[in-house]
Amino acid sequence: xxxxxxxxxxxxxxxxxxxxxxxxxxxxxxxxxxxxxxxxxxxxxxxxxxxxxxxxxxxxxxxxxxxxxxxxxxxxxxxxxxxxxxxxxxxxxxxxxxxxxxxxxxxxxxxxxxxxxxxxxxxxxxxxxxxxxxxxxxxxxxxxxxxxxxxxxxxxxxxxxxxxxxxxxxxxxx
Amino acid sequence: xxxxxxxxxxxxxxxxxxxxxxxxxxxxxxxxxxxxxxxxxxxxxxxxxxxxxxxxxxxxxxxxxxxxxxxxxxxxxxxxxxxxxxxxxxxxxxxxxxxxxxxxxxxxxxxxxxxxxxxxxxxxxxxxxxxxxxxxxxxxxxxxxxxxxxxxxxxxxxxxxxxxxxxxxxxxxxxxxxxxxxxxxxxxxxxxxxxxxxxxxxxxxxxxxxxxxxxxxxxxxxxxxxxxxxxxxxxxxxxxxxxxxxxxxxxxxxxxxxxxxxxxxxxxxxxxxxxxxxxxxxxxxxxxxxxxxxxxxxxxxxxxxxxxxxxxxxxxxxxxxxxxxxxxxxxxxxxxxxxxxxxxxxxxxxxxxxxxxxxxxxxxxxxxxxxxxxxxxxxxxxxxxxxxxxxxxxxxxxxxxxxxxxxxxxxxxxxxxxxxxxxxxxxxxxxxxxxxxxxxxxxxxxxxxxxxxxxxxxxxxxxxxxxxxxxxxxxxxxxxxxxxxxxxxxxxxxxxxxxxxxxxxxxxxxxxxxxxxxxxxxxxxxxxxxxxxxxxxxxxxxxxxxxxxxxxxxxxxxxxxxxx
Numbered sequence: 001x002x003x004x005x006x007x008x009x010x011x012x013x014x015x016x017x018x019x020x021x022x023x024x025x026x027x028x029x030x031x032x033x034x035x036x037x038x039x040x041x042x043x044x045x046x047x048x049x050x051x052x053x054x055x056x057x058x059x060x061x062x063x064x065x066x067x068x069x070x071x072x073x074x075x076x077x078x079x080x081x082x083x084x085x086x087x088x089x090x091x092x093x094x095x096x097x098x099x100x101x102x103x104x105x106x107x108x109x110x111x112x113x114x115x116x117x118x119x120x121x122x123x124x125x126x127x128x129x130x131x132x133x134x135x136x137x138x139x140x141x142x143x144x145x146x147x148x149x150x151x152x153x154x155x156x157x158x159x160x161x162x163x164x165x166x167x168x169x170x171x172x173x174x
Numbered sequence: 175x176x177x178x179x180x181x182x183x184x185x186x187x188x189x190x191x192x193x194x195x196x197x198x199x200x201x202x203x204x205x206x207x208x209x210x211x212x213x214x215x216x217x218x219x220x221x222x223x224x225x226x227x228x229x230x231x232x233x234x235x236x237x238x239x240x241x242x243x244x245x246x247x248x249x250x251x252x253x254x255x256x257x258x259x260x261x262x263x264x265x266x267x268x269x270x271x272x273x274x275x276x277x278x279x280x281x282x283x284x285x286x287x288x289x290x291x292x293x294x295x296x297x298x299x300x301x302x303x304x305x306x307x308x309x310x311x312x313x314x315x316x317x318x319x320x321x322x323x324x325x326x327x328x329x330x331x332x333x334x335x336x337x338x339x340x341x342x343x344x345x346x347x348x349x350x351x352x353x354x355x356x357x358x359x360x361x362x363x364x365x366x367x368x369x370x371x372x373x374x375x376x377x378x379x380x381x382x383x384x385x386x387x388x389x390x391x392x393x394x395x396x397x398x399x400x401x402x403x404x405x406x407x408x409x410x411x412x413x414x415x416x417x418x419x420x421x422x423x424x425x426x427x428x429x430x431x432x433x434x435x436x437x438x439x440x441x442x443x444x445x446x447x448x449x450x451x452x453x454x455x456x457x458x459x460x461x462x463x464x465x466x467x468x469x470x471x472x473x474x475x476x477x478x479x480x481x482x483x484x485x486x487x488x489x490x491x492x493x494x495x496x497x498x499x500x501x502x503x504x505x506x507x508x509x510x511x512x513x514x515x516x517x518x519x520x521x522x523x524x525x526x527x528x529x530x531x532x533x534x535x536x537x538x539x540x541x542x543x544x545x546x547x548x549x550x551x552x553x554x555x556x557x558x559x560x561x562x563x564x565x566x567x568x569x570x571x572x573x574x575x576x577x578x579x580x581x582x583x584x585x586x587x588x589x590x591x592x593x594x595x596x597x598x599x600x601x602x603x604x605x606x607x608x609x610x611x612x613x614x615x616x617x618x619x620x621x622x623x624x625x626x627x628x629x630x631x632x633x634x635x636x637x638x639x640x641x642x643x644x645x646x647x648x649x650x651x652x653x654x655x656x657x658x659x660x661x662x663x664x665x666x667x668x669x670x671x672x673x674x675x676x677x678x679x680x681x682x683x684x685x686x687x688x689x690x691x692x693x694x695x696x697x698x699x700x701x702x703x704x705x706x707x708x709x710x711x712x713x714x715x716x717x718x719x720x721x722x723x724x725x726x727x728x729x730x731x732x733x734x735x736x737x738x
Contacts, residue, residue: 045579051588103580118579119569126564127226142584143591145525145564148223150411151400152526157560159365160520162592170223170404 029068030076035061037079040095042121044102053138055125063124063133064117071116078113085109130171137167176455176464182208182433184731185454185467187440187482190269191717192703192724193473194418195324199725201431203732208465209423210456212239213265214436216272216419221409225563228408232260234273239265239439243623245477246614247668249631257617262671263475267436268419270475270671271717272409275529276387276416278330279555279714280321282350283314284540285602288710291541292551300551302635305604306505310709311681311690314350320722320729322353325385327425328721329393329416331358332385346382348536358390361399361531366522366595370533370558373654379535384557386530387416387717396420403561405528435465441621443470443486443495443700451495451700457621469731469738472677473703473724476506477626477669480611480676480706483687485623496694496702501687502677503612505605508630509672509711510640512664513596514647516656517573521592525567527560529598538646539713540602550635552602554643555713556650559598567591573658597647600672601640601664602713606633611676628673630666640664672705672716679707679723692727699738701727 030038039061046055055061068075086094086105094105106114124133126143134140140147146163148170149156156163183205186193193209200207220234227233240261248255263270284291287309292300301307324330334355335345360383363371367383374381388405391398399414413420426432438456444464445451453466472479480503484494494502537543539553568587571594572578576586614627644661651659667673680686683695688707694700703724705716712719731738 046584047581049581049584051581051585054584106579122568123226123230123565126568127230128224130224131226140564142588143564143568144521144588145567145591148402148404149526150223150402152402154362154364157364157366157401157523157526159369159523161365162521162523162525171227 028065029072030065034076034079035065036095037083038064040102041082041106041117042124044099044106045118045121046125052142055121057135058125058139059133059135060121060124063127063131064120066132067120067123075116078110078117081113082106082109128169128171130169140167141165176462179463179465181466181468182206183467184208184469184471185210185465186471186473187443187454188212188269188474189267189418189423189434190473190475191271191274191418192720193471194268194271195328195422195721196471196473196703196724196728197426197432198327198422199728199732201426201429204431205732205735207426207432208467209432209434210438210440210454210465211265211267211434211436212439213267213269216266216268216409218411221411223402223404223408225404225565228273228404229406229563230565232407234264234408242619243478243481243625245626245628245669246617247628247630249629250608251629255614255616255627256668258669262669266419267423267434268417271417272419273407274671274717275406275715277530277715278325278332278385278387278718280349280352281314281712281714281719282348282540285710285712286310286313288551295541296545296551300545302551302604302606302633304606304608306607306685307604308680308685308709311679317719317722317726318350318353320726321718323725324718324721326357328387328418328421329358329389330356330385330387330718331360331390332356333360333383335382343380344382346534346536347380348539348542356385358393360384361386361388361390361528363533364524364527364531364560366524366560367531367533367558369654370650374533374535374650377650377653379537381533381535384530384532384534388528388530389414389416394421399528401527401531403526403528403563406561440482441485441623443472443482445486445488445490445495445697447490449490449697451697469699469701471701471703471727476673476676476704476706477611477628479702479704481613481626483677484613491696496687496696496700498696499684501685503610505675505678505709506609506611506628506630507603507605507674507711508667508670510601510603510636510664511667511672512599512601512640512644512662514599514644514651515571515594515596515660515662516651517590517594517658518655519593519657520655522595523592524560524562524595525592529559529561531561532557532559532598535650538643548638548642550638550642552604552635552639553713554599554601554639554646556643556647557598558595558650562595567594570594571660573660575658597651599640599643599647600713600715601636601643602711603633603636604710605675605678628669632664632666636666637664672711674705674708674711674716677702677706678709680709691730692723701731703727
């Protein structure tokens, strides 16, 4: 945000850098093994490839770990079911499977859990980084979201021509 | 035993969009007003450019009271009920006017007298079967002065299309005559909405920038909108959105005649042996209070207005307050809001802005075209608009062009997350015999009171109207260059932010709860505010009309005070 823009909004509307708003360590819902399994799942939903980092690199699993509250038990059950499916299908743990076999397990996993983990992976990849995902704004870079600006000028809203990216967190911004 | 408080002239239940405006004329007239509100003051720290906070987790809106009484929904009597987890409205000083889209349309003369107009032009058989549609007891001209008052007191930006009969094609040429121009010019366009405006003109339509209770320039000491893109379900950090929390409520407080009781959960409206109401019982910090009042204005929301009346049973009103004719909860309906989604082959850059930053078309609404052969009455306003958030954008429809996860999906959203949008369509709806609100004894709030139950199934008239409007929107999108368009199947709203009826206004006390001024036919010192009194919706947002009616009821109360 340039200085001219900054002057046009009231003084309370400032953006804090992410580093300043990362609070103290948050309680985690998942065990290290569950977290590894989840990372392997989100890695298949949005893989790292020629287009750049995927959900794992963006910290989506970390976001999900921090997000689970009331649904924690059912989510852990869902993770266990994925691992059980891997055992049934390939006689190995999910994390030990090849990418193609992991995808085959996910294809056949129960839809309610799959849809939930897909939704949370999208949230974790594209949310404000203060929630633990979208690390280094890599998710926003992927979809070319220009980032929250406190004041948007007409030239930031042109057709065919996105605004220059702003990479600041808005979560505690005002 | 409830603690009895000092009596006031008027107790207003709810300081949201309507209660929040009604307090101003009352307080200015010198009446002592108690504003009893379940929520509290929000501040700019609550209003963040943060999709998780506002849109995914609903943290701004998820205050306990409303979310503990989310209504249940069923399609017809006997059908299974379902229930959401987040109430679409919020409790706060300012209520949902804090996070709404702020679109501030007037209804049109046709909306007030739909039955008469339809019967005259198309015959009585054109009235939808089973509907309980009645003309309003008042006409557009009766409400025009109050529309004007709200537009200026609250602050609405827009462009007039009809000032006292003088038509200006820069505004909505289909609007009814207004006495003067809006107090502010309309919100600016964006590259995308400009494209849609140009395209509509090429189609021979008459597009315009819709009115909004959002400052397009500094107004009443508050700045103009900065279009930061987190308006939908978020509050405005610079107070450019004209919620009652930053407009009429502070103005009423300046008179010293308004006392606000926040975090106060109203449980019952109390009446005496003569059938008149005597005050309001509420709970605050686990203690019960009774607020005596000469007049009570019920100004919660459509669902809670009905619920509170049905819960307030007494010897005089065994079926609930103001319900001796069984009309409380009847004539319920909600807007059909069925967007049309389009994919463009180029970046449309709708990330920033606000939903009210739109291109609007009104020719397919109300009776603005001949309905002789279309098989329905009413219609749809079309509004492609801005404001798209990153999670929402990545969660896009893939239009059959990609799988829903993996590398191919990733490549698809990389290219297209900034190339799609959904236009906002709202279609007029009508009340029916089998669309109503009552109490659901099977689902209760923490106090043990049943929640509201919505009975509302799909209706043929409305479904046809939606489909017609969607085809027009597809035509518009395609003409603008869209390569894919999806028209979702029309369904009736469940728990809606555009919910009407339950305490309908009308001269006939056998089919209506409140009279033409907004006061109960049965309990004359009980006024009811909100879209719950409206008998038709038009194809436009309810808030401005509900606010104009609220101001009118409050002025009537002041003028009639000595006769109460």
